[in-house]
Amino acid sequence: MIFCENCFNDKEIISIICSVPLLNTGKCPLCHNEGHLYNTDTQNFLTPYFEELLNIYAPSTTLPETYPRAKVRSLIDDLKDRWNIFAEIPREQIYEILKSICGELYANVPELFNGAVGIPELYDSVYLREHALLKNNNWDAFVEEIKTKNRFHSKLINFDILEKYCSFIRKPYKKGKLFYRARISDRSGYPKSEMSAPPAGKSLEGRANARGIVCLYVASDVDTTLHEVRAGVFDFVSVGTFQLKKDITVVDLRAIAEISPFVEGLDYLDHAINKQYLEKLNIEMSKSLRRSDSTLDYVPTQYIVDFIKSITHNGKQEYDGIEYNSTTNPGGYNLSIFNPDVFECMAVDVYDIEQLHYTFTRVNR
Structure with missing residues (x-):
């Protein structure tokens, strides 16, 4: 069978083919695109990668009785949804690609390709205690404990696993890169000296910092920072342009969904277990607090960010911050x-908010 790198979304597979x-x-x-043509009749470079990944799956007929039956699904659906390996090509083409790459595995275990499958360890409590980022496999239970029971010494997180995944989503920024920060002001605006983070002891709670701990929140562009400050119509907003004075490295939570299962040094099974928690962390970091919400809702992300902040290498702080999506301005971060x-x-500009646009959905009570 012949296909090309454009049949895939996965960066590692694309790199291997090219x-x-x-x-x-x-x-x-x-896919009818111009590309590097990989022929499974003459090439087998992809076979070990896909066979190792497919080996974490089991046919539904062999899954333990405790495995939730509602969680089994076809191999193709799981590969598309969990890993985003394939581009937008028809399911039948994905099926044929898998058969041609893993011909021997298909001959030995055809039900893996033709029936419903699951990953047994996803619901194995003994395995999860050692290999899951959250030992109890439950984000809500972690949130409840950290907010109401044990704020500083929770034993529900495997910090070694969190540190390992941070190394896969590290992102450098060069000196001179520009970001933006907004503050609601009057028409005259704030001076540059008052546009940075509040000093130690004066900071309010945020997703990444507890009250009193200094943290600077900046946005990727002016539009995003204006959305994040949540100004009202006719408000004036001071927007500071901030320039990096040195190279930095951040943990890019936005890149979690793009971590390939085929990346060197990453265990397929552990990645299948932990991907959901890392994606949840990005979602929680991105959430805006409603007026009716409690600042206690910040505690779970503060706890995790504090650990990331504490990671060192050769006696020096490894990461300078966290990057995450903006929910108030999709596309920004x-x-x-x-x-x-x-x-x-470097500079401060004042903006007059002239109009707001609301999007909404009706809530069923």
Whole structure:
């Protein structure tokens, strides 16, 4: 069977296909794009990668009785939804690609390809205690404990696992990169000296910091920071342009969904278990607090961010902050910076909020 790198979304698989020596290029018979043509009749570079991944699955007929039957589904659906390996090509083409790459596995275990499957360890409490980021496999239970029972010494998180995953989503920024921070003001605006984070002891709670702990929140662009400050119509907003004074490295929570199961050093099974928790962390970091919400809702993310802040390498702090999505302005993103001194406010512009646009859905009570 012949296909090309454009049949896939996964960066590692794309890289492998493009690096195969003496590979022909041309129009792909599956996706009809120009690309590097991989022929499973003559090439087997992809086989060990896919066989190792598929080996974490089991046919539904062999799953333990305790496995939730509602959680079993076809191999193709799980590969598409959990891993985002394939591009937008028809399911039948994905099926044929898998059969051709893993011909021997298909011959030995055809029910893996043709029936419903599951990952047994996802619901194995003994395995999860050792291999899951959350030992009890329950984000809500972790939130309840950290908010109401044991705020500083919870034993529900495997910090070694969290530290390992941070290393896969590290992102560098070069000196000179610009970000933006907004404050509601009057028409005259704030001076540059008052646009950074509040000093130690004066900071209010945020997703990444407890009350009193310094943290600088900046956004990727002016539009995003204006949305994040949640100004009202006719408000004036001061927007500071912040420039990096040095190279920094952040943990990019936005990249969690893009971590390939095929990346070197990552265990397929552990990644299947922990991907959901890491994606949940990005969602929680991105949430805006409603007026009716309690600042206690910040505690779970504060707890995790404090650990990330404490990670060191050769005696030096490993990460300078956290990057996460903006929910108030989809497409934008925010940084929570542990040490505001890595930025300098270069200029301040004042904006007049002239109009707001609301999107809403009716709530069923």
